[in-house]
Amino acid sequence: MSRVLDRRQVLRGATLAGSGLALSAYMPAWAQPVSAGIAKPLPTVSGDDITLKIAHQMMMIDGRQSHAIGINGTVPAPLIRLREGQNVRLHVVNDLDEETSIHWHGLLVPFQMDGVPGIAFPGIPARSTFTYEFPIIQSGTYWYHSHSGLQEQEGHYGPILIDPKDPDPVQFDREHVIVLSDHSFQHPHYLFDRLKKESGYFNRQRQTLSGLLAGKDQPLKERLMWGKMRMDPADVADVTASTYTYLVNGYGPKDNWTALFRPGERVRLRFINASSMTTFNVRIPGLPMTIVAADGLNVRPVQIDEFQFGPAETYDAIVTPPDMRAYTLVGESVDRSGMARATLAPREGMAAEVPPLRKRPLATMKDMGMGGHDMSTMDHGSMQGMGSAATGAQAGSMAGMDHGGMDHGAGAGSMQGMDHSQMNHGAAGAAAGAMAGMTAPQGQSGAMPGMDHGSGAMPGMTDRQPMAGMDMGSMNMRDFSKAPGVKKGPGVQTISAMPVDRTGEPGQGLENVGHRVLTYRDLVALDRNPDTRAPEREIKLHLTGNMERYMWGFDGEKLSESPDPITLLHGERVRVTLINDTMMGHPIHIHGHFFDLVTGKGAYAPRKHTVLVQPGGTVSWDVTGEEGDWAFHCHMLYHMHAGMMRVVQVRKAGEAAA
Ligand SMILES: [Cu+2]
Secondary structure, three states: OOOOOOHHHHHHHHHHOOHHHHHHOOOOHHHOOOOOOEOOOOOEEEOOEEEEEEEEEEEEEOOEEEEEEEEOOEOOOOEEEEEOOOEEEEEEEEOOOOOEOOEEEOOOOOHHHOOOEOOOEOOEOOOOEEEEEEEOOOOEEEEEEOOOOOHHHHOOEEEEEEEOOOOOOOOOOEEEEEEEEEEEOOOHHHHHHHHHHOOOOOOOOOOOHHHHHOOOOOOHHHHHHHHHOOOOOOOOOOOOOOOEEEEEOOEOOOOOEEEEOOOOOOEEEEEEEOOOOOOEEEEOOOOOEEEEEEOOEEEEEEEEOEEEEOOOOEEEEEEOOOOOOOEEEEEEEOOOOOEEEEEEEOOOOOOOOOOOOOOOOOOOOHHHOEOOOOHHHOOOOOHHHOOOOOOOOOOOOOOOOOOOOOOOOOOOOOOOOOOHHHOOOOHHHHHOOOOOOOOOOOOOOOOOOOOOOOOOOOHHHOOOOHHHHOOOOOOOOOOHHHOOOOOOOOOOOOOOOEOEEOOOOOOOOOOOOOOOEOOHHHOOEOOOOOOOOOOOEEEEEEEEEEOOOOEEEEOOEOHHHOOOOEEEEOOOEEEEEEEEOOOOOEEEEEOOOOEEEOOOOHHHOOEEOEEEEOOOEEEEEEEEOOOEEEEEEEOOHHHHHHOOEEEEEEEOOOOOOO
């Protein structure tokens, strides 16, 4: 159904108690309009001299007033529109009673202009002005935001658009900047304190007893296993719609911000994920999108129906709406607790059906770093090493373990049909080769008929020493031998036993949505990479965390522990491999550089400034050192705040820091 409500109907609707009533028939309560649609473009600033004044203000979201930190009186901050080749001076007036800063996300600037207090410059003290000045040497879609405290969460972010000096290889008739963000009516320090005290505080999607009885979600035995690990598979996002309202260009779902088009036009949508904590799944039901740029840089056009992006990533898409109807733009949060919603329409006041939230995803064993797992390599040793039960973690001790219904994520040969809870894994039996103690599921004769051995996934289980083929080591969820560089401590709850490259996957929860979803492997740079040398060395970094204690870091260390900076030489070509040892996706960002994703695209590797490393996944990229001190961090604001950040120090040869 795509009922259309035009302006005349809205006016008529006023006598019918307003358009909200008319729309309510097909909109979920949270998407019911407080306005018929707001087709207001973002306030824009441009030129060589730009003044940005940062101050407290109020903003209206879905008819409700909220406090915010804005720039020049708006949230998002004004669109800064520049031209490649120009020089820009940005006078930043801090009207707050606290220090602030602006970081130009994705812009290649001298490091003193990069805007990270304590790394690149001292910050902008309360009631003072700082002037940034730098040449614009690139083009595309970028953004800017505070790098001080948690100000970004309060509204201190805005889009940057740089027009190319040469003709744009992307042809379009019209463009719209789409800034997605997450807004809370509560103060961000309150949110962070809640997370510190109880990490699952905002997760209202936990599995419930009534859900269990109704046969929803995980079966009991699977729940018991996750519970034993002291983990929650519904823990897909830290902060959810229970406190967030998801915004498009500063407007809530009920405001219904509207992007106008004429049918048949090529419309360029510049998507910016300016949220603090939210990975979005973006789609426009009924309208395919052709991705033409990623993180500001052109890519070969690729047509998709949906894409996932983490905080700080950007994508440009071309859409060509063919007819006089409205389309809903959906930005569903990765945990499916809520959505940002806007409309594409030929006229203000038109709206289309808002699809319901899809079923929330649950984390899988693959998300726990057990990727490509099958029983032949599985280590049953110390599941008990997880969480608090670290005592009896003897290799081979299967006692009491419940494998039931684990999603081993391997596809073919997965153990899904197998009921391990019925197996007798008793310590003695396991050694003595006895799967013999296993009982078949009720009502079935013969051993393990329900098992799908697939393509030899369980070789060890068919011979006389069934468990022998299994590696009893790899199930240890905290096996530091897998991560020699990681500091042992409470900041590391898990280490991915078998992390896998997930860049060919569509992103958490989008595996089976029934249409085309962008993957990193779909991206091919339009221009040849500027540096195609092979890397001289590799730096491996583990993304580590303890969800229970809300500790986040690299290699088990948080920034406040003053870990050594990551050092590179200017011009040095280095491969960086990120290994996600946590169950959450982390958008990892390096300042001052673009890196070339290693996805088999040769000299046309997609170049990005931020990459979402999926739970239990790995990502490799090659980068060429650019002189300066640069921030390197997770772009989940509270993860960074908790310490998931490092300094990358790049020096010219001979000047390397002592
Ligand atoms: Cu993170």
